[in-house]
Amino acid sequence: MADNSPLHAQIPVVTPDLDDEASYIDYFYDNPGDLPGTLDIDPDAPPPIIVLIDYSDGKATRQELEAPEEITPYLDTESVSWVDVKGFGSEDVLQRLGQVFNLHPLVLEDVVNVPQRPKVEEHTDQLLIIARMVTLHEDKRTFESEQVSFVLGKYYLLTVQEEARYDCFGPIRERIRTCKGAIRKSGADYLAYALLDSIIDGFFPVLEVYGEQIEELEDEVVANPTRQTLQKIHDVKRELLTLRRAIWPQRDAINSLIRDGSELISEEVRIYLRDCYDHVIQVLDIVETYRELASSLMDVYLSSVSNKMNEVMKLLTVISSIFIPLTFVAGVYGMNFNPDKSPYNMPELNWYWGYPASLAGMGMIAIALITFFWSKGWFRDFSSIKDSSSSTPKPTAKKFFSFTGHR
Numbered sequence: 001m002a003d004n005s006p007l008h009a010q011i012p013v014v015t016p017d018l019d020d021e022a023s024y025i026d027y028f029y030d031n032p033g034d035l036p037g038t039l040d041i042d043p044d045a046p047p048p049i050i051v052l053i054d055y056s057d058g059k060a061t062r063q064e065l066e067a068p069e070e071i072t073p074y075l076d077t078e079s080v081s082w083v084d085v086k087g088f089g090s091e092d093v094l095q096r097l098g099q100v101f102n103l104h105p106l107v108l109e110d111v112v113n114v115p116q117r118p119k120v121e122e123h124t125d126q127l128l129i130i131a132r133m134v135t136l137h138e139d140k141r142t143f144e145s146e147q148v149s150f151v152l153g154k155y156y157l158l159t160v161q162e163e164a165r166y167d168c169f170g171p172i173r174e175r176i177r178t179c180k181g182a183i184r185k186s187g188a189d190y191l192a193y194a195l196l197d198s199i200i201d202g203f204f205p206v207l208e209v210y211g212e213q214i215e216e217l218e219d220e221v222v223a224n225p226t227r228q229t230l231q232k233i234h235d236v237k238r239e240l241l242t243l244r245r246a247i248w249p250q251r252d253a254i255n256s257l258i259r260d261g262s263e264l265i266s267e268e269v270r271i272y273l274r275d276c277y278d279h280v281i282q283v284l285d286i287v288e289t290y291r292e293l294a295s296s297l298m299d300v301y302l303s304s305v306s307n308k309m310n311e312v313m314k315l316l317t318v319i320s321s322i323f324i325p326l327t328f329v330a331g332v333y334g335m336n337f338n339p340d341k342s343p344y345n346m347p348e349l350n351w352y353w354g355y356p357a358s359l360a361g362m363g364m365i366a367i368a369l370i371t372f373f374w375s376k377g378w379f380r381d382f383s384s385i386k387d388s389s390s391s392t393p394k395p396t397a398k399k400f401f402s403f404t405g406h407r
Contacts, residue, residue: 039091039112047089048097049164052142053082055176057185062177068097074156075101080188081156081174086164088112101158111149111160118249120256127152127264129192129253132205132246133199135166137202141213142239144205145246148199150192150348152264166278168202169195174308189269196254197276201284203247207290210240214293221297233301237294244287251280318378322369328364332356 050065056079065071074081085097098108107128110116121128129150134143144166151158161167172194175183185193213236220229254277256272265273337345348354 016154038107039094041088041091041094044114045089045162046087046164048085048087050093050099051072051084051086052095053084053173055077055082055184056080057179060176060179060184071100075153078155080191082154082191083158084169084345085131085158085160086162086167087192088162090094101153101156103151107151111151114147114162116147116149117255118246118253120253120260122262125153125264127262129196129257131196131199131250131253133161133168134243134246136166136206136209140209143209143243145242148195150195152188152192154264155188157191157195168198170293172198186269187371189194189265190272192265193269193272193276197272197279200247200250200276200279200283203243204359207283207286208241210236210243210290211266211286213295214290217294217297218300219302221301224303225308230301231264233297236299237291240291240294244284244291247280247283247287251277251284254280314378318373321373322366325365325369329358329362329365371395 003146050068050071051062052065052071052074053060053062054074054077071081071083088094094108094112096104097103103111103126104123104265106125107121107126110121110130112126115132116130118132119128119130127150129152131148131150132145133134134145137145146162146167148167149158149160151160158307172183172191175181175194183190213232217229217232217236221233253274257265258273261270333346335346337349339345339347339349350359351357
C-alpha cells in the first residue's frame with residue numbers, strides 16, 4: 001500500500017554493495033535486426049522501486065508506489081511531482097511507466113538500455129536528459145558509475161536509475177524536506193538543475209581520491225618502483241579514462257540546455273545551469289590534468305628503473321675495477337715458472353718474504369683504487385641504491401588541486 005506520510009520522515013541513506021567487475025567503458029548498442037524501441041532487460045537487474053515526492057511551497061509528501069498508474073493524478077497538478085524509479089528488473093512495469101508518462105518508444109529505449117551516451121533530446125512536451133553519476137566505492141579507492149535518465153515535464157520530473165542502492169541525491173531530498181533554499185518555491189526545471197548539479201559535484205570527491213593515489217604513486221615510483229607499481233599506474237590511467245568518458249559528453253549536454261533553450265526551462269534556471277557548466281569544465285580540467293600526470297608517471301617509472309639498474313651496474317663496475325688488478329697479480333704468480341731454468345723465470349718465488357710481499361702489494365693496489373674512486377665521488381652516489389631498497393616511501397605534502405564544497 002502507498003505510504004502517504006509527510007516528507008519530514010527521514011529518507012534512509014542506503015549503503016552500496018557493488019560489483020567490482022562492473023565495466024562502464026562501452027556504450028549500449030542494438031543487436032542487428034532489433035525493432036526500434038526494444039527493451040534489453042538484464043536478468044539480474046533489481047525490481048523497480050517507484051518513489052514519489054510531491055511538493056509545493058506549503059507542503060511536501062513522500063510515498064512509495066506499488067504501480068505506475070498511481071502517479072497519474074499527480075501529473076496534472078501544479079505542485080511539482082518528482083517520480084524516482086530505481087531498477088530495471090520488470091519490463092511490464094517499465095512499459096506501463098512509459099504509458100503513464102506518454103513516453104515515445106525510443107525515449108523508453110534510451111532510458112532502459114544502458115549505458116547510453118549523455119545527451120539531451122527535446123520532444124513535444126518533454127525533455128529527455130541522459131547523465132552519468134559516479135560515487136565512491138566502499139573501499140574509498142575506486143568508484144562506481146551509473147546512468148541517470150531525466151524526463152522533464154511542465155509540472156513533473158521523472159528520474160530513472162539503474163540501482164536502488166546508492167545515489168547522490170540525498171542533499172536534494174533533505175532540502176525538499178526542510179524547505180531550504182529556492183527548491184520548494186521553484187518548478188520542476190529547477191529540480192532538474194539541482195539534481196544535475198548534484199551529479200556533477202559528485203565527481204569532486206572521486207577526483208580527490210585519485211589525486212591522493214597519484215601522489216602516493218609518485219613517491220612509490222621514485223623510491224621503490226616494482227611491477228605492482230606499474231599495474232597500479234595502468235589501473236589509474238584506465239579509471240581516469242572512464243571518468244573522462246563520463247564527464248566529456250555531459251559538458252555538451254549541459255551546454256545544449258543553455259544554448260538551445262526549451263520552453264520547459266526558464267531563463268532563471270538557464271542562469272543556474274551556467275554555474276553547473278562551470279563545474280563540468282572544472283571537473284574535465286582536473287581529469288585531463290590527472291591523466292597527464294598518470295602518463296608522466298609511466299616515464300618516471302621507466303627512468304627510475306633505469307637509474308636503479310645504472311647504479312647497480314656502477315657498483316659492480318667499481319668492484320670489478322678493484323679486483324681486476326688483484327686478479328692480474330694473483331694470475332701472474334700462479335703461472336709457476338721454474339726459476340732454476342732461467343734467472344728471468346719469476347725469481348720472486350724463492351724470496352723468503354715473497355708471499356706476504358705479494359699480499360701487501362695487492363692490498364696497496366686496492367687501497368689506491370678505492371682512494372681514487374672516493375676522490376671522484378663514486379661511492380657517495382651509491383646512497384640512492386640504499387634508499388631505493390626501503391619499502392616505505394617518504395610522504396610528500398604536495399597537492400595538485402584544492403577542492404571546495406558545492407551546493
